Amino acid sequence: MTQQNDTPPPHPALDDAPLFPRPTRRRVLTASSLALGGAGACTLAAPFLNSLRQTEARSAENTHEHAILDVTVQDLEPGSHKIVVWQGLPVAIQRRTPEMLRALEDPTLLTQLADPQSRIHQQPAEAENPHRSLRADYGVYITICTHLGCVPNYQDLASLPASGGFFCPCHGSQFDGAGRVLRNMPAPYNLPVPPLHFVDDNTIRLGESLLSPHYDITKIQQL
Amino acid sequence: MMNHTPTPPSHWLDRRLPFLRPFCRHMARFPMPPVNLLWTIGACLIAAFDLMIVSGIFLALHYQPDMTQAFESIEAIERRVPSGWLIRSIHAGGVSMLFAALYLHMGRGLWYGSYKAPRELVWLSGLIVMLLFMVTAFAGYVLPWGQMSYWGATVITHAVDAVPAIGHPLLVYLLGEETLGNIALHRFFILHFTLGFIIAALIGLHIICLHGTGSSNPTLDSPQPDKTTRPFAPLYVVKDSLAVCIFLALLAGLIFFLPGLLSKIDNITPANPLKTPADITPEWYLAPWFAMLRAIPSRLGGLIIAGSSLLVLFALPWLDISPRHNATYRPFIRIGMGLFFLAFLTLIVAGLQPATPLWAWISRGALLVWFLVFLVLLPFTAWQERKAAQSSQKDVQS
Numbered sequence: 001m002t003q004q005n006d007t008p009p010p011h012p013a014l015d016d017a018p019l020f021p022r023p024t025r026r027r028v029l030t031a032s033s034l035a036l037g038g039a040g041a042c043t044l045a046a047p048f049l050n051s052l053r054q055t056e057a058r059s060a061e062n063t064h065e066h067a068i069l070d071v072t073v074q075d076l077e078p079g080s081h082k083i084v085v086w087q088g089l090p091v092a093i094q095r096r097t098p099e100m101l102r103a104l105e106d107p108t109l110l111t112q113l114a115d116p117q118s119r120i121h122q123q124p125a126e127a128e129n130p131h132r133s134l135r136a137d138y139g140v141y142i143t144i145c146t147h148l149g150c151v152p153n154y155q156d157l158a159s160l161p162a163s164g165g166f167f168c169p170c171h172g173s174q175f176d177g178a179g180r181v182l183r184n185m186p187a188p189y190n191l192p193v194p195p196l197h198f199v200d201d202n203t204i205r206l207g208e209s210l211l212s213p214h215y216d217i218t219k220i221q222q223l
Numbered sequence: 224m225m226n227h228t229p230t231p232p233s234h235w236l237d238r239r240l241p242f243l244r245p246f247c248r249h250m251a252r253f254p255m256p257p258v259n260l261l262w263t264i265g266a267c268l269i270a271a272f273d274l275m276i277v278s279g280i281f282l283a284l285h286y287q288p289d290m291t292q293a294f295e296s297i298e299a300i301e302r303r304v305p306s307g308w309l310i311r312s313i314h315a316g317g318v319s320m321l322f323a324a325l326y327l328h329m330g331r332g333l334w335y336g337s338y339k340a341p342r343e344l345v346w347l348s349g350l351i352v353m354l355l356f357m358v359t360a361f362a363g364y365v366l367p368w369g370q371m372s373y374w375g376a377t378v379i380t381h382a383v384d385a386v387p388a389i390g391h392p393l394l395v396y397l398l399g400e401e402t403l404g405n406i407a408l409h410r411f412f413i414l415h416f417t418l419g420f421i422i423a424a425l426i427g428l429h430i431i432c433l434h435g436t437g438s439s440n441p442t443l444d445s446p447q448p449d450k451t452t453r454p455f456a457p458l459y460v461v462k463d464s465l466a467v468c469i470f471l472a473l474l475a476g477l478i479f480f481l482p483g484l485l486s487k488i489d490n491i492t493p494a495n496p497l498k499t500p501a502d503i504t505p506e507w508y509l510a511p512w513f514a515m516l517r518a519i520p521s522r523l524g525g526l527i528i529a530g531s532s533l534l535v536l537f538a539l540p541w542l543d544i545s546p547r548h549n550a551t552y553r554p555f556i557r558i559g560m561g562l563f564f565l566a567f568l569t570l571i572v573a574g575l576q577p578a579t580p581l582w583a584w585i586s587r588g589a590l591l592v593w594f595l596v597f598l599v600l601l602p603f604t605a606w607q608e609r610k611a612a613q614s615s616q617k618d619v620q621s
Contacts (some may be wrong), residue, residue, distance in 0.1 A: 030457075033464070045307035048281050055285075056303040 031205035067207045073138065074202040081164070083143070083152055086206040089223075090151050091194055093204065094139045094164050094177065101137070103161035104178050105130050112160065113180045115190055122146075122222070123193035124215035134196060134211075139164065140204065141179035142194055146222050147171055147187040157182070166191065189222050230342040249434070254452035255459050256440035261331040263466030264324050270467045271321040271474070272426065276419055278314040279363075286366065288412035290405045293368035294493040312478045318360055319485050320474045322508035325353060326567075333539075334560050336548030337439045343540040351534055352425050353618035355418055357509060364416035364506060368408065371487045373494030374503050376411070377403055385522040402496070444552040502577065510574025511567060517578055518586035526592065535597045542597065547610050553608065559600040566592040 023031075069086045073093060076082060081094035093106025094100075103109065109114045118128045126134050135141045143151050145168040152166035157174055171186040179191030194217060195209035209215045216221055237244050285304050287296040300307035329349070332338055338346035365376040380403060383394045399406030442449040453459070477484065485507070489500040505513040512529045519525035535542075550556045566589035573586040 037464075047309045048277065050306040051281055051285070051304050051310055053305045055299060056305070058303070 019053075026197060069206040070199060071204045071206060072202055073204055078137075083154075084206070086194060086198065089194075090143045091206060092139075092141050092143045092154060092166070094154070096131070096137050096139060096164070096177070100163050100177055101131060103163035104132075104176065106161040106163075109157075109160050109163065109176060112182050113176065113189075114185070116180060116181050118180070118190060120189055120221050122190045122220050124195060124209050124212040126194045126209070126211040130178075132180065132190070134192065135198065138204070139178055140194060140196055141166075141191040142217070142223070144223060145170065145173055145187050146181065146189040147173050147185075152191075192217060192220055192223055236305070251454060251456040253434065253455040254437060255455055256452055257436055257442055257449045258438055258459075258608060259441060260462070260466065261327070261335075262438060264328045264331065264461050266463035266467055267324045267470040268321065268328055269272065269426070270470060271317055271324055272422070272507075274317050274474075276423065278310050278317065279416070279419055281310050283416060285363075286412070288366070289410055290368065290494075293366060293408060297367045297369075309478075312482060313474075315486065316474060316478045316482075318363070319506075319508065320470065320477065321354070322360070325356060325471065326508075329353065330564060334550045335439055335441050336543070336550065338539045339543060339548055340540060341436045342433070342439060345429060345436065346540055347537060348425060348429040348432050350533075351593045352429060352535065355422050355425065359415055359418040359422065360420070360506065365408065365411045366415060367435050370492045370494055370496045370498075370500045371490040371503070372498050373403065373496065375505060376407070377433065379505070380407075382516070382526055415619045431569045439548060441549055441551075442547040446553055453584060495522055504575050505576060507571055510572075511570035512574075514570045514574035514586040515590060517574075518583050518590060529590055532590070532593055535594065539597065539601070542602045543605045544617035545600075545608035547608055553604065554606040555600060559596040559604070562592050563596045566590070566596075 028089075050195060057080040069084065069089060071082075071084050071093060073095065075148070076093065076095040078095050078097045079100070081092055084091050084093065118132055123132060131139065143154075143166060145152050147168065148170060150168050151169035152173065152175060155165055155167040156162045157165040157167075157176060161175070162177075166175040166179065169188065170173075173185040173187035174188075175191055178197045179193070181187045181190055194206050195212070195215045196204050196206050197210040199205045282300060285296060285300045285307065287293055293501075300311050302308070304310075331350070361375075361379065365372045380394060380398060383397065384390045386393060395401055397407075397410075398404070399410060440448075440450070487504075489502075492500075504510070512532070515529040515532060516525040519528050545553070547553050550560045555573065567591040570586060570593075573582045573589065575584045
């Protein structure tokens with residue numbers, strides 16, 4: 001801060017030197033070789049990066065078999081539940097008692113929920129109802145916490161009407177018996193509902209919804 | 224405190240990595256004698272080796288080192304992994320190009336006497352890299368667990384059996400069980416994968432050794448020796464880059480236009496321990512030593528001869544004591560090296576032919592040339608040349 005000068009520093013005279021000096025022959029050759037070599041390296045990288053993509057399935061038939069799972073619920077007593085694996089995802093199937101169904105519509109519970117009306121697209125249209133399922137007596141949810149992907153345990157919510165419910169051991173997110181997340185929880189969304197329909201009264205077919213054939217779990221808000 | 228001007232970025236790095244600038248300067252200004260195009264093969268080898276490492280890592284991402292899954296995982300790489308076929312082709316075609324360049328590189332070293340003092344360490348480290356390349360290539364060939372993989376591995380591991388007294392226990396120890404099975408396959412995979420990185424370190428050592436003494440000068444023994452040197456950059460960078468481009472173009476030609484040339488049909492059949500393929504031949508780059516094993520009627524003898532054929536190369540810097548380097552200006556060595564190259568090519572061809580008495584005799588002839596050139600012709604000529612050089616030096620002094 002010793003010098004205080006009002007006059008601007010000497011400016012290179014633009015008129016003397018050309019703004020873009022003529023590049024030398026060597027400069028042009030070097031730059032174009034490097035550009036070409038770089039393009040070659042990028043081209044070479046393409047198959048390597050490509051190989052990290054999902055490996056193609058063995059056949060289309062396999063993909064279909066993999067996508068559909070028939071689950072018998074004959075053995076399921078009212079109030080009990082079971083966990084099945086569908087497309088590598090854990091799916092909880094609970095059979096509800098009338099008390100559990102009533103608890104799902106209890107006002108004290110509904111005021112505590114983040115999305116009680118299931119407005120966010122985490123389920124097919126036929127499950128956008130108070131019990132959040134195709135049939136009121138069966139609740140079917142993909143038990144992958146919408147926070148960071150842990151698998152919540154089946155557990156009733158403390159100090160709330162017993163509707164079933166899920167508790168995530170990782171960061172403590174709580175969901176009610178219809179997979180709806182409570183307010184102020186780490187998890188932002190309700191648990192996803194898989195596409196399904198009933199083949200008969202005792203068999204649930206996971207992976208295929210008759211009422212919303214275009215419902216796709218890869219296109220919901222968050223899996 | 225405004226006079227503290229920010230240091231330019233290059234300065235910033237220099238302060239924290241003080242060796243970087245001297246290193247770059249050393250590489251750019253490394254004095255190169257007037258070498259010819261054969262000296263660019265080293266750069267091609269580095270390019271080939273880099274491709275092998277990268278493609279190998281990407282293959283290892285999909286490969287399963289398990290007897291029941293290995294063959295299937297290779298099939299998956301070929302058919303279902305996106306671009307997997309291309310990566311495997313680069314790896315499988317690259318090994319042939321790598322060995323072709325490696326043998327040319329060594330042939331150049333032999334012809335121009337690059338193995339001689341003061342470059343003994345360059346030669347020895349290069350030979351060790353070559354041996355490790357052979358082991359790595361062999362281990363890699365076992366991994367697909369096809370018929371050729373399995374029976375090739377069976378034959379070579381049973382060579383260990385020929386070692387007196389400790390042979391069989393050693394074989395069982397190396398395989399981890401009595402027969403070639405899951406444990407051995409896993410060991411082959413780890414060996415193949417790890418050796419890649421050990422070779423990378425040894426190539427670094429090889430280059431450090433070279434930079435200690437400098438490249439050999441092919442004109443030194445000619446009537447008009449040219450002792451001028453040029454900095455490595457830019458002339459030799461451009462020459463090496465051109466050679467690498469041609470090398471990669473050849474590799475691409477091999478991969479895309481001749482995919483069936485080097486692959487063996489028997490290896491697309493899963494390994495079957497109950498049926499040996501009718502025609503069992505090694506990869507061409509290991510064929511010379513396979514031919515040696517077949518040419519010697521004794522199992523242990525074949526092993527010793529094949530081993531000695533490589534060991535004799537290690538002794539070259541001390542077998543050839545002549546002050547002259549370049550075979551072009553050493554009439555007897557010129558013939559000798561020419562005969563050796565011919566013998567080497569003959570052994571490659573012999574190793575790929577079915578086992579007949581004729582090829583066995585041709586192999587024996589080639590073997591005889593191999594040892595006569597290195598153990599008789601070379602030391603004797605070198606001794607003569609040194610004597611002549613010493614007497615002429617005395618004449619000049621007197």
